[in-house]
Amino acid sequence: MGKSALWLTTFTLILTGFLAARAQPEANFKCSSTNATCPGLIDYFSQNATTLKDIQKLFNVKHLPDLLGANANTIPENASGSYSVGPNKVVRIPFPCKCSNGTGLSNHVPLYKIKPGDGLDYIARTVFAGVVTYQQIQKANKIADPNKIVAGDSIWIPLPCSCDAVGGSSVVHYGYIVPTGSTVEGIAQEFGTTQETILSLNGLDDPKKLQAQQVIDVPLKACSTSVRNNSMDYPLLVSNGTYVYTANECVKCKCDSSNNYVLQCQPSLLKPTGGKWSVCPSMKCQGNLTIGNLTSASDDPCNRTFCAYAGYSSKTISAILANESTCPAPAPAPSGGSGGPGGSGGSGASRTTFSLIIVLHFIFLALYIL
Numbered sequence: 001m002g003k004s005a006l007w008l009t010t011f012t013l014i015l016t017g018f019l020a021a022r023a024q025p026e027a028n029f030k031c032s033s034t035n036a037t038c039p040g041l042i043d044y045f046s047q048n049a050t051t052l053k054d055i056q057k058l059f060n061v062k063h064l065p066d067l068l069g070a071n072a073n074t075i076p077e078n079a080s081g082s083y084s085v086g087p088n089k090v091v092r093i094p095f096p097c098k099c100s101n102g103t104g105l106s107n108h109v110p111l112y113k114i115k116p117g118d119g120l121d122y123i124a125r126t127v128f129a130g131v132v133t134y135q136q137i138q139k140a141n142k143i144a145d146p147n148k149i150v151a152g153d154s155i156w157i158p159l160p161c162s163c164d165a166v167g168g169s170s171v172v173h174y175g176y177i178v179p180t181g182s183t184v185e186g187i188a189q190e191f192g193t194t195q196e197t198i199l200s201l202n203g204l205d206d207p208k209k210l211q212a213q214q215v216i217d218v219p220l221k222a223c224s225t226s227v228r229n230n231s232m233d234y235p236l237l238v239s240n241g242t243y244v245y246t247a248n249e250c251v252k253c254k255c256d257s258s259n260n261y262v263l264q265c266q267p268s269l270l271k272p273t274g275g276k277w278s279v280c281p282s283m284k285c286q287g288n289l290t291i292g293n294l295t296s297a298s299d300d301p302c303n304r305t306f307c308a309y310a311g312y313s314s315k316t317i318s319a320i321l322a323n324e325s326t327c328p329a330p331a332p333a334p335s336g337g338s339g340g341p342g343g344s345g346g347s348g349a350s351r352t353t354f355s356l357i358i359v360l361h362f363i364f365l366a367l368y369i370l
């Protein structure tokens with residue numbers, strides 16, 4: 001009897017350890033600005049072949065161009081909803097973020113309608129590809145028993161996000177799925193930040209603790225804007241290499257590091273969506289200058305006056321003349337670290353080794369007990 005009890009205890013302990021080693025750390029992004037709202041961004045890893053339309057629907061992304069803009073580096077601007085996304089691809093999902101209680105969560109989107117046979121863990125791990133855990137869904141929806149969910153009910157999938165500035169700069173907090181073999185240093189280099197910043201944002205005390213497939217908070221520098229703080233889209237955070245449609249899709253704004261991180265906006269020429277407008281309101285600064293136009297008196301390309309987008313209300317779109325230097329800032333001094341993006345791989349994110357050790361332990365213990 002003593003032996004079987006020991007067996008059971010050992011087995012339970014080992015199983016718990018094994019599961020703990022395999023489980024991804026829960027992503028909780030710090031956000032200290034209570035009630036702040038801002039754009040959030042997170043990776044979705046497609047397990048099976050799918051389409052942009054299905055991804056848009058899954059994450060409740062209102063307009064397809066929003067999805068296209070966030071993925072400007074990988075998906076063509078004229079792609080339609082039927083654009084196919086192969087298995088094992090990463091698509092960046094834009095969503096509204098809201099902060100409270102020291103953390104940021106997607107602002108009550110996406111809503112997922114439970115299908116017959118769905119389990120909470122399946123929804124978290126498979127349908128949403130592990131960007132949240134079932135415990136996070138359970139907590140956000142105040143579900144008493146995770147084994148008792150009802151088909152047809154809608155549940156909120158709380159995606160991690162943040163609206164905090166980092167080092168005094170406006171950033172988009174990007175929920176990045178760590179690819180196998182990457183290092184904190186490599187990720188920092190790829191996204192133009194530092195290892196220290198990533199470690200501190202994610203509460204990691206040791207870069208070796210990075211796990212593959214873990215969701216981490218990577219701050220992406222956002223372009224500067226002239227958007228007023230009372231505008232409905234404030235703060236308009238757009239990161240390098242992406243574009244957004246704003247003011248009910250009437251205005252298109254692009255961010256490019258080669259324009260000195262100054263947001264470049266212009267009329268989108270699209271029909272307004274979502275608002276009460278039947279046509280886009282005027283987007284003029286003064287006289288005949290429209291958003292995106294330069295004043296004629298500008299010989300110096302590094303000191304031009306633009307008609308800049310300044311925000312919108314339920315009635316109007318504001319524009320303002322702004323001095324903007326779009327000449328690239330001098331390149332920052334290279335940091336001391338050696339090795340290119342991706343790092344040397346020696347301490348790459350991996351959970352296989354740990355799992356293996358645990359399996360070996362299990363075998364040895366079993367042999368010992370028998």
Ligand SMILES: *[C@@H]1O[C@H](CO)[C@@H](O)[C@H](O)[C@H]1NC(C)=O
Binds near residue numbers: 035
């Ligand atoms: C945040 O919003 C909630 C609900 O709207 C409100 O009760 C609370 O006072 C707000 N907190 C702050 C710090 O503004």
Ligand SMILES: *[C@@H]1O[C@H](CO)[C@@H](O)[C@H](O)[C@H]1NC(C)=O
Binds near residue numbers: 079080
């Ligand atoms: C998108 O534009 C490219 C050229 O930029 C063109 O070759 C392609 O046919 C277009 N696709 C669609 C679906 O319009």
Ligand SMILES: *[C@@H]1O[C@H](CO)[C@@H](O)[C@H](O)[C@H]1NC(C)=O
Binds near residue numbers: 100101
């Ligand atoms: C914030 O925390 C308080 C107390 O811990 C809790 O009552 C409240 O529901 C939390 N708010 C959110 C939005 O989670």
Ligand SMILES: *[C@@H]1O[C@H](CO)[C@@H](O)[C@H](O)[C@H]1NC(C)=O
Binds near residue numbers: 126127128
């Ligand atoms: C992907 O396909 C597999 C096998 O058909 C299925 O078990 C799984 O649920 C699918 N994943 C998603 C997210 O639909």
Ligand SMILES: *[C@@H]1O[C@H](CO)[C@@H](O)[C@H](O)[C@H]1NC(C)=O
Binds near residue numbers: 229230
């Ligand atoms: C909004 O901007 C105005 C000046 O443009 C400033 O006086 C005000 O304090 C700002 N409000 C907030 C909440 O930041």
Ligand SMILES: *[C@@H]1O[C@H](CO)[C@@H](O)[C@H](O)[C@H]1NC(C)=O
Binds near residue numbers: 192240241256258
């Ligand atoms: C900005 O984005 C462009 C296009 O995606 C890319 O070529 C460039 O390297 C990026 N610059 C920085 C500083 O990240």
Ligand SMILES: *[C@@H]1O[C@H](CO)[C@@H](O)[C@H](O)[C@H]1NC(C)=O
Binds near residue numbers: 287288
């Ligand atoms: C715009 O205004 C400038 C001077 O204010 C004038 O020279 C130019 O002809 C005008 N252009 C149009 C299209 O009206």
Ligand SMILES: *[C@@H]1O[C@H](CO)[C@@H](O)[C@H](O)[C@H]1NC(C)=O
Binds near residue numbers: 266267289290292294
């Ligand atoms: C001003 O911007 C509008 C819209 O982008 C464009 O059609 C027009 O040619 C621009 N005018 C000048 C003078 O640059």
Ligand SMILES: *[C@@H]1O[C@H](CO)[C@@H](O)[C@H](O)[C@H]1NC(C)=O
Binds near residue numbers: 305
């Ligand atoms: C920028 O241009 C304006 C006039 O267009 C001029 O008054 C100003 O001195 C210039 N600033 C710099 C830093 O060159």
Ligand SMILES: *[C@@H]1O[C@H](CO)[C@@H](O)[C@H](O)[C@H]1NC(C)=O
Binds near residue numbers: 321322323
């Ligand atoms: C642009 O800069 C010049 C001097 O640098 C200044 O006199 C002018 O008021 C500025 N214009 C705007 C719209 O900020």
